[in-house]
Amino acid sequence: EIGLSVPESGIAHSMAEAREVIAKIGLPAIIRPAYILGGQGTGIASTQAEFETIATEGLAASPITEILIEKSIAGWKEYELEVMRDHADNCVIVCSIENFDPMGVHTGDSITVAPAQTLSDVEYQTMRDAALACIRRVGVETGGSNVQFALNPANGDLVVIEMNPRVSRSSALASKATGFPIAKIAARLAVGYTLDEITNDITKKTPACFEPTIDYVVAKVPRWAFEKFPGTPGVLGTQMQSVGEVMAIGRTFPEAIQKAMRSMEQGRAGLNADEGELIYEDLDDAALLALTDHPTPERIFVVETALRRGLGIEAVHEACKIDPWFLDQLLMISEERAAIEAHGSIASLSTQELRRAKRLGFSDVQLAYLLGSTELEVREARIAQGVVPTFKTVDTCSAEFAAETPYHYSTWADESEVAPSDVPKVIILGSGPNRIGQGIEFDYGCVHASFALRAAGFETVMVNCNPETVSTD
Template sequence: DRDLFKQAMSAMGLESPRSGIAHSLEEARTIAHELIGRYPIFIRPSFTLGGSGAGTVFTPPEFDEKVAWGLKESPVHTVLIEESLIGWKEYELEVMRDADDNVVIICSIENFDPMGVHTGDSITIAPAQTLSDKEYQRMRDASLAVIREIGVETGGSNIQFATHPDTGRLIVIEMNPRVSRSSALASKATGFPIAKIAAKLAVGYRLHELPNDITRETTACFEPSIDYVVTKIPRFAFEKFPEADDTLTTQMKSVGETMAIGSTFKESFQKALRGLEVGSFGFGCDGNDLWGTDEQPDESEIKEKLSRPGPQRAWYLRYAIKSGMSVEQIYEITRIDPWFLDNLLEIVETEERIRQCDSLSQISPALVRTAKRFGFSDRQLATMLGSTESEIRAHRLQLGIRSVFKSVDTCAAEFEAYTPYFYSTYETEDEVPEKVEGRKRVMILGGGPNRIGQGIEFDYCCCHASFALRELGIESIMVNSNPETVSTDYDTSDLLFFEPLTVEDVLNICDRVQPDGVIVQFGGQTPLNLARALKNAGVPIIGTSVDAIEGAEDREKFQQLLHRLDLKQPANGIARTMDQARRIADQIGYPLLVRPSFVLGGRAMEICYDNKQFDRYVAEAFVAAEGQPVLIDRFLEDAIEVDVDALSDGKDCVIMGIMEHIEEAGVHSGD
């Protein structure tokens, strides 16, 4: 209840934004005029989740429309009319309390984006990077006071603050008296299992009675200490909805997130961009960005993209630096703290130094090491030096520049860690335990960030695969980058590597742990796309073979298989160019189904009823297929669709289940 919360804050002498509660449009207008007196104004419905119905308005007509919508969204039909804090810095603290009034701070989280973007859609960093110790202690004291005043007797809470970048004025924005989206992130960032501890506190345990699984010496009343930097970047699905507005506001729009851990912000930021799986291998310069191409944005486009938060803004920060804009100019437009912008500037300056070396033979070992410490991927180095990823890797290993793995231990190495939970970095000391003689090691590749078409169902499979390996006495190794999953809990597998799912990152882990086999069939499309490159690098792929994967995923190979087996299929053809596609369309006739290879969740698959539709969708399919063939087949109208699940040991095949779709063919099975 926004009003009760505001009263509680006032009673403690803590500031909250100037605001009033409205039950009608008339009341709302009075509050806006008399209490706040200026636009922009923020509107927040009571008892909603994910910022539903909330938003910032800049004009009276917008205000009326948003208030009406907010009153409808709120189950108690009340809205909070509040002064806007757009451009202020946003922080969160994760707090735990037990029945004896012991309170601990688990983690501080800083939002890269200023106020105005929902925290679920903002890039976030843990621990907070731009707070002075004095500011942090003020926030910490306020958090302890808030959890006690509100009366959360046991369990976790997430408390959000805003600070004015110039005056330092501290405001309490809101509190979630429960585990939140940020609690899951804080758990993975620190190794402190917030929900598990909260459940035990609820049934009567005290913090000092709960042992820390990772150190086995400390208890839950020790606040985690972090000697690394964690970056979370949200994953969006606007490619599925090209008509949707991709402006990021106070209503959440992301569908998943990736998290990366590094020794510095620069390293974890570039690793997180790799882990997003949107075709980027870091902060640009990977052959997939627009800079230096015909589509290079001009100054007006760059400024427009910077002023309007969106999923592409991180890369436009790079374009702004490349175009010569200063940190001060970028800050004025974005209100992103200059400390972060300075770090991004250092990445771009390092990129310029690398580009001055014309070839791999000219780059110094010191510069390669600096680049790796700044989070540059082998793919980025290959793009800048006109080489290949495998050549860069070979050269790097020859120079003795290889990643080491550090453990997430909750205590900054003060106590020994028994739970093997690791991240890669380019330092000197490695903390991965040696392989046990006579015990097999098998690695499972997870699915990366949730997105439409690849979500928790694959994580479920990864977890059960890990449990099965353990039952067989085999050491299970999990690789994933998604903080929202069970597979990235430190007790799901024997060894957990919180790393992006790219060929380079997986090979670095394989070099260190020497698995007896790697399974790629449980993590959805992501690991399947890595299978061929891993096999070529000598990694033993077990389970479904690379040839079998390609035989099913490559539309052309699968079509040939059906011909060999003399099985019926709709009239179809394989296209690698636009001309081929049009010829096939003329032969078969409409309606047609266009399907790229190696995609999941029906990405870029479309039913076409005429030439105009066909040309547009085929062009999109070629982009999605990334050089792989596109299948064009006759769309069967009024057809019944059936899924068959089968399991084979290579000799015998068992049908595990047959499912009939209620919708006719043409509706994706996931829908």
Template sequence: YLEAKEAAQHIGFPLVIRPSFTMGGYGGGFVHKKEEFDEAVKRGLEASPTHEVLVEQAVIGWKEYELELLRDANNNIAVICTIENFDPMGIHTGESITVAPAMTLSDTCFQEMRDIAFDMMRNLGTFAGGCNVQFSVNPENENIIAIEINPRVSRSSALASKATGYPIANIAAKLALGYYLDELKNPVTKTTSAFFEPSIDYTIVKIPRWDFKKFKGADTTLGLQMKSVGEVMSIGRSFQEALQKACQSLEINRLGLGSDGYELKNLEQIIHSLENPSWDRVFHIRDAMALGVPITSIQKITKIDRWFLEQIYELVKMDKEIKKFTIDNIDPVILRLAKEKGFADAQIAHLLGGGVTDMDVYDKRTSLGIHRVYKMVDTCSAEFTSPTNYFYSTFDGENESQPSDKKKVIVIGSGPNRIGQGIEFDYSCVHGIKAAQELGYEAIMINCNPETVSTDFNTADKLYFEPVFWEHLWDIIQLEKPEGVIVQLGGQTALKLSERMRDHGIKIIGTSFENMDLAEDRGSFSTLLKELGIPYPKFGVAENAYEAIEVAHKVGYPVLVRPSYVLGGQGMKIVINDEDLQKAVIDLLGDLPGNKVLIDHFLDRAEETESDSICDGEDVLIVGMMEHIEPAGIHSGDSSAVLPPFSLSENVINKMEEYTKKIARAMDVRGLLNIQFAVKEEEVYVIEANPRASRTVPFICKAHKVPYVNIATKVMLGDMKLKD
């Protein structure tokens, strides 16, 4: 502690305290004044496993960059990717919007940074493999400070690999084994050497995904410690296009960067958001500009480079330009420019007003010859021929994605990781792709998550790194003309798009939309259970607080309140009186307008169990039955589960089997089905059924060493029955 105090006196405030040997900024923080110092040092020392902290000058507001490099045992080094942080120093890189290649870096500064990185790596002894170096640059005079070096692959390595198409971890592993860079081939082009620095003719933007809604009362301010739970990456011809596509990828009900009716209009709130960065600051920068706040003022508050702010301002100007027209008289030049800047058809429809829909805009632009084209990600800006099948969309130039005449199937990915929908669904998507390939289909993947195996360029036969967003999906389907689309592997993300697909005549592979919707629609599902003679907790559906109280009196407290059509228990509450119920319903309908609220009688102190099964329309195979250790009331994704069950009676297990088979056949399930039960006094109640891949499927596959997702996909495609 005394050493820290000495360092602080010498450096002066503001300071940064960084504990040694921690990840994600854990235990670190800023110290702006003397009074905060003791507490920050104490926290840092406790967080560090070696009881050691760094006390550093805080370069708040400087620009932040990182280099992803590879080094071999011969001291050859290659810079694979230069990444620039949109947010200045003071926000952890994992929390920052990042852009590649660097946009505001002068060549002299880049060369100096590169030399420093090479020196740092060569002075770390002999190591071979991946390396990540982070720098801070003073925007006034381009002075460079090295922040840290990680002689390993880092969080950014996956992003850099997907951004450039260069498989960093693959090559790093070979370098660690003793190969030299100049001996290895570039796995993408398959002809050129791996000892080269990728050049890219597009822009990528990464935006982290947060889930603060799940943590009421959490501090949502971004700083030195990571709070995000996932991320999305988008690729465009310009920063503006990539930024809008990234906003569409986040799945937070935004159609892009604004222009969608969710803008903030309260100047006081906007300024507060600019001063205290949180997950939505980038949207509020745009909102501030729309209200007339000058770029200089925004730059002064946020310390974000002016170039980025000017790019966002151009989107605001385009927004105002589109509003001058109607769908009938819109200038084709303006429409094309809007599409090049990443505006979604739905955003343009919103701006044109007058009840125009996104499909009206789609029809208008296609009639004017404004079509989306697909470009290849090949590590070398098309300098060498490359057989890669990794594409992104834009509105510039020729189309490089040539559809084959094979029978094809599209698998929709699960988008960004978040609480309730994580990597489990990516596991299912990857196994689904493999199964389709085994049956001779060309398997096409659509996803926007750089952290996943499904977005590796060699997983699917064709990868479209695009937002899982209706417009992008529709354009790919128009181009590829697949046999159908698999939606039951990608969690709620893919399911939410299935209704529109059905309405547009796209074949949904496996369980039909009507039957999937039956499971989501509580009323119809309970009617089905009643017909089948299967017990379920008493329930009711309400559209306002008054109806909710009526239902609660009918079913009896305690009640479970939840919205329909959500995953991961979002918005669920257990309430025991009218007052709490009223508040819960008003909150829910405020967050999800137009949604129905389900009110179930909560089976207090019941045990929770679940079954996963595969059905081919006739036969049902139960792949796993699990018993939860925690009682009902703790979300199944947060509960410890045991496979096979350890204390259920034979009677209960038989009932679970019987109900699973009855429901699977009655719903005409083709593929996977997960059912959750509550068991109380030997009575088995069905809580819910989900005809899709569940969170527990990977767990059962690993436990039983059987690729059930592969089997389920073959059943969905209709090429095989369970007995085959």
């Protein structure tokens, strides 16, 4: 009706109808129950037996006993756009997000990156127009929506795969990634304001109808707790299994992804270059490539190991279908690692070489591991050479306008953007990634600690890596 393509599909309310649909569409196929959250009851069927099982479970999971059966597009690239609209039909794209993992893994279980890294401008504009057409046709009069797309890397075919006419988990990520307060603005739109009437809280000069632009890279990595459920396969698919997620900001993708990996609080210091990598050392090349084809929480570590062994971007891409651009970025980390190891000691690293390593996301722990030193020795040598972190601003406008916000991220640039202050300060450590059993109480405690300290005359610094919290809003 609005000229957009969707995967070939059919709707079924019983197994008899489901068999009729699959006979027309063919296998493999994706089964999606209606009115569910987190991908409950969904699955990819490659055989008739798998289809019978997944379709039966899907019908049971749907509160209206309805499933959508789609032709599988597993292996395509996945993107999503966060859109906002007001009652005057003004629309803005808040953020574009790209999945590191190809189609076949639930977005909530996929590593994602903002802004989208591998789209050409023509592809982005086409996707932008499609997202705006979706929000208008579905009839979202005011507020935010999330539109998800799949792109065939072989020929550029674009299809709409999902549209959530509400704010979602991705909205929280987009809000944290850009500094654009989606929930707050959505509330004002609901009571009649238009986007051009709402002032951007960060710049104090631009209205909310200015689309955010960012000059950094944001990486989101899900956190799983498969160790709490013995016997589970630990394989990722169309049903969401993560219990939380972390978000990291860097000037480059390697910096952001390495920061995210060590923020998971699972004992890793970054993307390998620590003792956790030793479990892959005994695998031969064929076994390593085979592992990259299985979407698991450890896949990115396996991919880096394969690239470090020299198996090549083409071979790894053929095995895992992760976009070659991302593989090239991981290879940069591997190549920098080799350059660091060649020095043999921290004393032989120049200031320029040390700063380059930090800008590619290497932690002091990783450098110590690669150079046979200790974290403290690396830290002391780094500080002695003047290589210290700086703090940049999340300002929604790539520094085009002056920002009045206390929202910053650490990096290794030449100058810091934190405003000087003589007020005594207290650091509040946030919750980090969500865990099983963790609710809103940790966030509540952080927020009220900030209120109490402010009332006592202190300036609080909230440190967190969890995009799902409100304590950093």
